[in-house]
Amino acid sequence: MLTVKDVVKSFNTGDNTIKPVNGVSFSVEQGTFAAILGKSGSGKSTLLSLLGALDKATSGDVVVDDVNISRLPDRKLTAYRRDDIGFVFQAYNLIPNLSAQENVMLPMEFAGVPHATRSARAAELLNQVGLTEEMHARKANRLSGGMQQRVAIARALANSPKLILADEPTGNLDEETGELIIELLRRLAHEKKTTILVVTHDRALAAQTDRRFRLARGRLTED
Amino acid sequence: MGVVSRSVGNAFRNKVRSGAVVVILAVAIGLALAMLVANQAVGAKVDSLKSSVGNTITVNPAGSRGGLGGGNPLTAQQLEQAQAVAHVTSATGVLTVRLGNTDTTGSSAAGTGTGGAEGGAAQPGRGGPGFGTSGTTSLVSAVAPGSIGQRNNSNGSTGTAPNASAPPSFSIPIQATGVATSATAAGSAINITGGAGLNDFAAASTQALVGSTLAEKNSLKVGSTFTVQDRTMTVKGLFDAGDAFENNGIYLPLAATQSLMDQAGQLSSFSVQVDSIDNVTTTQTALTTALGADKVDVTAGSTNLESAISSLGTVQNISLIAFIASLGTAGLIVLLIMIMVVRERRREIGVLKAIGASNRTIGVQFVLEAMVLVVLGTVVGAVVATFASSPIANALVSGNTSSGTTAAGPAGGPGGLGGGGGFSRTRGAFAGAEQLIGTISTSIGWQTLVLGGIGVLAIAAIGALIPALLTAKVRPIEVLRGE
Ligand SMILES: Nc1ncnc2c1ncn2[C@@H]1O[C@H](COP(=O)(O)OP(=O)(O)OP(=O)(O)O)[C@@H](O)[C@H]1O
Ligand SMILES: [Mg+2]
Numbered sequence: 001m002l003t004v005k006d007v008v009k010s011f012n013t014g015d016n017t018i019k020p021v022n023g024v025s026f027s028v029e030q031g032t033f034a035a036i037l038g039k040s041g042s043g044k045s046t047l048l049s050l051l052g053a054l055d056k057a058t059s060g061d062v063v064v065d066d067v068n069i070s071r072l073p074d075r076k077l078t079a080y081r082r083d084d085i086g087f088v089f090q091a092y093n094l095i096p097n098l099s100a101q102e103n104v105m106l107p108m109e110f111a112g113v114p115h116a117t118r119s120a121r122a123a124e125l126l127n128q129v130g131l132t133e134e135m136h137a138r139k140a141n142r143l144s145g146g147m148q149q150r151v152a153i154a155r156a157l158a159n160s161p162k163l164i165l166a167d168e169p170t171g172n173l174d175e176e177t178g179e180l181i182i183e184l185l186r187r188l189a190h191e192k193k194t195t196i197l198v199v200t201h202d203r204a205l206a207a208q209t210d211r212r213f214r215l216a217r218g219r220l221t222e223d
Numbered sequence: 224m225g226v227v228s229r230s231v232g233n234a235f236r237n238k239v240r241s242g243a244v245v246v247i248l249a250v251a252i253g254l255a256l257a258m259l260v261a262n263q264a265v266g267a268k269v270d271s272l273k274s275s276v277g278n279t280i281t282v283n284p285a286g287s288r289g290g291l292g293g294g295n296p297l298t299a300q301q302l303e304q305a306q307a308v309a310h311v312t313s314a315t316g317v318l319t320v321r322l323g324n325t326d327t328t329g330s331s332a333a334g335t336g337t338g339g340a341e342g343g344a345a346q347p348g349r350g351g352p353g354f355g356t357s358g359t360t361s362l363v364s365a366v367a368p369g370s371i372g373q374r375n376n377s378n379g380s381t382g383t384a385p386n387a388s389a390p391p392s393f394s395i396p397i398q399a400t401g402v403a404t405s406a407t408a409a410g411s412a413i414n415i416t417g418g419a420g421l422n423d424f425a426a427a428s429t430q431a432l433v434g435s436t437l438a439e440k441n442s443l444k445v446g447s448t449f450t451v452q453d454r455t456m457t458v459k460g461l462f463d464a465g466d467a468f469e470n471n472g473i474y475l476p477l478a479a480t481q482s483l484m485d486q487a488g489q490l491s492s493f494s495v496q497v498d499s500i501d502n503v504t505t506t507q508t509a510l511t512t513a514l515g516a517d518k519v520d521v522t523a524g525s526t527n528l529e530s531a532i533s534s535l536g537t538v539q540n541i542s543l544i545a546f547i548a549s550l551g552t553a554g555l556i557v558l559l560i561m562i563m564v565v566r567e568r569r570r571e572i573g574v575l576k577a578i579g580a581s582n583r584t585i586g587v588q589f590v591l592e593a594m595v596l597v598v599l600g601t602v603v604g605a606v607v608a609t610f611a612s613s614p615i616a617n618a619l620v621s622g623n624t625s626s627g628t629t630a631a632g633p634a635g636g637p638g639g640l641g642g643g644g645g646f647s648r649t650r651g652a653f654a655g656a657e658q659l660i661g662t663i664s665t666s667i668g669w670q671t672l673v674l675g676g677i678g679v680l681a682i683a684a685i686g687a688l689i690p691a692l693l694t695a696k697v698r699p700i701e702v703l704r705g706e
Binding site: 055078081091095109110159 | 226229232233236570574577578579580581582584698700702
């Protein structure tokens with residue numbers, strides 16, 4: 001259960017203050033597959049970063065399973081990000097000098113999973129997102145954009161989080177691979193009861209989701 | 224892929240830069256270690272110089288050195304005055320006399336032999352008659368007169384005056400030094416090679432120590448007897464002073480010498496020990512004031528030594544400053560490179576935090592990365608230091624000591640005359656401080672290791688602290704921002 005109450009995020013740019021997120025409230029049940037739509041620059045990534053505890057909201061509350069993460073101390077936030085959240089960044093943000101598999105292993109290393117276990121799980125996840133074995137050992141900066149995107153998705157799934165926040169997860173994928181990813185996320189939501197929020201411009205993806213929200217002028221409305 | 228291999232990998236992500244950093248770090252650390260080694264080596268040299276002859280002052284009667292010059296002998300009362308001067312730890316007086324062989328001594332001139340124990344440059348033709356002797360002995364000199372002896376034995380006021388006496392009719396006198404303790408006139412211990420040292424210092428004592436060559440010449444062993452004036456002396460021990468002049472002498476108890484020579488209460492020189500080399504100059508002045516400049520000549524053998532030590536002190540300071548400066552440079556390099564590394568990897572640090580890495584995990588990763596550079600720099604630096612230390616130490620020393628004119632004493636060493644003895648102390652004045660210092664040998668002592676270790680640890684601490692502090696400040700949201 002994810003509940004967002006009256007969240008505001010403002011940035012000071014020189015003289016004026018901008019509020020890409022200005023009084024957003026919504027609530028989704030555990031296991032919901034939801035999409036957030038909106039124009040470029042409407043504040044979708046900003047909202048996602050607040051939900052993922054990457055940044056603190058200027059005001060308002062983000063409550064995840066009755067825990068208000070807006071009030072958690074930094075140490076607890078680290079654990080929250082590590083154990084409860086899987087974040088797929090718009091710009092992938094892989095560690096460039098590590099291999100695909102090593103990138104996927106990182107969150108598990110931080111969670112203290114033994115090396116053999118995390119290596120096996122990383123390989124399995126990479127296979128699930130359609131990355132063949134020969135790509136597993138390739139350095140992240142030698143992978144194509146779409147491959148990097150899939151490694152980023154595999155990394156987000158590594159610690160089996162209960163909330164996955166994916167910023168344009170199919171933005172760089174061909175139709176077929178995009179379908180694979182959408183199917184994977186949908187199964188996760190419905191079979192593993194993982195709450196999934198995707199930011200997307202992809203109509204195919206949006207059509208597959210349970211709920212669709214639209215962010216405009218700082219406000220969130222459900223379609 | 225653990226944090227360690229990730230750190231090592233990251234240390235060489237930019238190979239060219241990391242290589243350059245290691246090289247610069249190695250030069251700085253190597254220089255620091257070399258300076259430390261030089262500093263310690265010079266320090267050791269200073270200590271050894273100080274402990275050798277550094278704090279001895281010699282007091283002679285005014286206008287007299289050995290058998291040359293004039294003036295009145297020193298007295299036991301003056302010795303007490305000398306002992307009372309501040310910073311004087313001990314003052315011992317000796318009476319040095321020259322003994323002629325009973326069979327060959329014809330005339331006995333009035334010159335009272337005296338002076339330091341060691342032989343020195345003879346001063347031919349200076350002063351009065353050559354071999355004045357004040358007593359007789361049954362011993363035969365082990366030193367042949369040679370041409371220096373011939374010249375010294377001449378009666379004229381110049382060394383070239385015609386000498387009437389036939390060469391075979393004289394022999395070199397034997398120097399007898401009356402000592403109150405078992406020490407030489409210079410204050411150092413007598414090097415006993417057989418028998419034992421003197422222990423009966425009474426006026427009626429018959430103990431004597433005989434120099435090695437003299438004992439050989441006269442077939443003396445421990446327990447053998449010979450005469451001085453009318454007393455039969457027993458050989459208590461044999462000594463080796465390391466040179467032919469000294470070894471042609473004997474040591475007698477001071478009181479016995481004074482009574483045998485009818486010179487009760489008279490002393491020919493004092494050897495004064497000062498508590499620290501730093502006080503030698505002031506004590507020298509104080510002694511002159513206490514005893515009267517018209518009565519005594521006070522000489523410190525340490526004018527050169529002082530300049531040697533002060534120039535070495537400069538080197539010590541320079542090397543210490545250079546050590547600290549190099550270490551500071553190394554620390555600065557580590558500091559700057561880590562600031563740079565953290566800055567350019569802000570986004571990556573943000574990623575790690577966003578996917579759940581704790582500040583500690585990231586801190587450890589960057590600290591290890593810094594340690595890889597520091598350790599490599601130290602290893603290469605230590606190799607640099609190994610080869611650079613010795614040349615650096617000697618270059619520093621030779622660059623900082625005024626090269627005095629090095630006057631060589633006459634070849635053949637001590638003159639045949641006891642009087643020459645007094646000059647050995649001043650001979651040093653002609654030699655430069657440089658000669659005194661010699662070469663600095665570098666070695667790695669535990670102090671060097673400890674200090675070097677502390678220095679490297681300090682750099683490592685900077686390498687640990689900076690990334691730990693800087694990475695902790697990076698917020699996970701930085702992941703969404705480019706550079
Ligand atoms: N740190 C910041 N400081 C100032 N302004 C910011 C900051 N972060 C985001 N913004 C602004 O907030 C607005 C929303 O940005 P955001 O990245 O959330 O848009 P978005 O909806 O994700 O767009 P896109 O679909 O192109 O990714 C933009 O106008 C952006 O310039
Ligand atoms: Mg965005």
